[in-house]
Amino acid sequence: MVLRLLRYEFYCYLRVVILSGKQLSDNIKAQLAKEVATFPEKYGRVPHLAVVLVGDDPASATYVRSKGKACDLIGIQNTTIHLPQDTSEESLLEQIRLLNEDEGVDGILVQLPLPDHIDEMKALYAIAREKDVDGFHPENVAALWRRRTEPEDNPKYSVPCTPRGIIRLLKAADVEIEGKRAVVVGRSNIVGLPVAKLLLNENATVTICHSHTKDLGSITKEADILVVAVGEAGTVREGMVKPGAVVIDVGINRGQDGKLHGDVDFEGVKDIASVITPVPGGVGPMTICSLMENTVDCFINRQ
Numbered sequence: 126m127v128l129r130l131l132r133y134e135f136y137c138y139l140r141v142v143i144l145s146g147k148q149l150s151d152n153i154k155a156q157l158a159k160e161v162a163t164f165p166e167k168y169g170r171v172p173h174l175a176v177v178l179v180g181d182d183p184a185s186a187t188y189v190r191s192k193g194k195a196c197d198l199i200g201i202q203n204t205t206i207h208l209p210q211d212t213s214e215e216s217l218l219e220q221i222r223l224l225n226e227d228e229g230v231d232g233i234l235v236q237l238p239l240p241d242h243i244d245e246m247k248a249l250y251a252i253a254r255e256k257d258v259d260g261f262h263p264e265n266v267a268a269l270w271r272r273r274t275e276p277e278d279n280p281k282y283s284v285p286c287t288p289r290g291i292i293r294l295l296k297a298a299d300v301e302i303e304g305k306r307a308v309v310v311g312r313s314n315i316v317g318l319p320v321a322k323l324l325l326n327e328n329a330t331v332t333i334c335h336s337h338t339k340d341l342g343s344i345t346k347e348a349d350i351l352v353v354a355v356g357e358a359g360t361v362r363e364g365m366v367k368p369g370a371v372v373i374d375v376g377i378n379r380g381q382d383g384k385l386h387g388d389v390d391f392e393g394v395k396d397i398a399s400v401i402t403p404v405p406g407g408v409g410p411m412t413i414c415s416l417m418e419n420t421v422d423c424f425i426n427r428q
């Protein structure tokens with residue numbers, strides 16, 4: 126008990142590193158802008174990202190606007206196609222088909238979630254694999270689960286944006302991944318599963334937890350690297366984190382106070398972790414930054 130207290134105290138005295146995704150993503154976007162500026166001379170045009178938004182979900186509309194702003198900053202041409210909530214599945218699939226056939230479009234993103242009457246899988250699978258900037262097409266998913274190399278090694282296959290951004294953030298902070306115990310809380314197709322595979326590619330030993338996991342805290346407490354992506358504020362609290370752990374909070378939850386909160390209780394965990402991402406300003410900006418990189422990769426691969 127005394128030893129455990131001492132260890133806790135030790136970490137309390139060390140300053141936790143608050144890992145800013147905002148700062149890193151600003152740097153990467155500035156680099157991308159320089160690269161994109163050379164494209165008109167090299168390729169005769171700049172990349173073009175088409176984003177399809179169905180319905181009026183305010184959070185989705187905000188995300189889509191942020192994507193457009195990032196494109197404008199970097200010099201990527203971008204088009205948002207806003208379809209009404211009652212758009213039929215056939216109309217959406219037809220819209221995707223038109224974008225697939227448009228030679229001037231390099232990347233296509235259908236913002237999720239889609240209205241209930243549209244089969245999400247049908248829409249995502251309809252996107253041409255080489256224009257799939259989300260990495261959700263089955264061939265891109267298969268490529269991720271098959272290979273062991275980093276996304277940068279084989280840019281032909283897109284890797285989902287948030288997981289790509291998380292690995293980038295860990296590497297920028299010089300977090301050693303190889304041989305570490307990584308625990309991912311959440312098993313979504315967008316974040317949990319792909320980030321677990323990317324951590325595995327980096328030679329971490331990976332455990333995936335989910336809503337049926339028994340005694341979650343006993344598993345999260347073993348993590349050197351803890352990624353939390355469940356979409357529920359306060360999922361990970363003080364007492365569930367190993368002293369000195371690296372904590373990556375993917376959640377973006379609007380609280381009753383009107384503010385954004387992560388899945389991790391930041392105040393309770395920040396003095397125990399050695400590194401922690403804030404919400405907002407942590408993983409969120411990295412997602413958009415990775416989308417920009419995926420768009421540029423798709424453009425280059427199509428040349």
Ligand code: GUN
Nearest residue numbers: 234235236237238259286
């Ligand atoms: N909704 C929430 N995250 C994402 C994402 O990464 N891609 C898409 N298309 N929709 C989302």
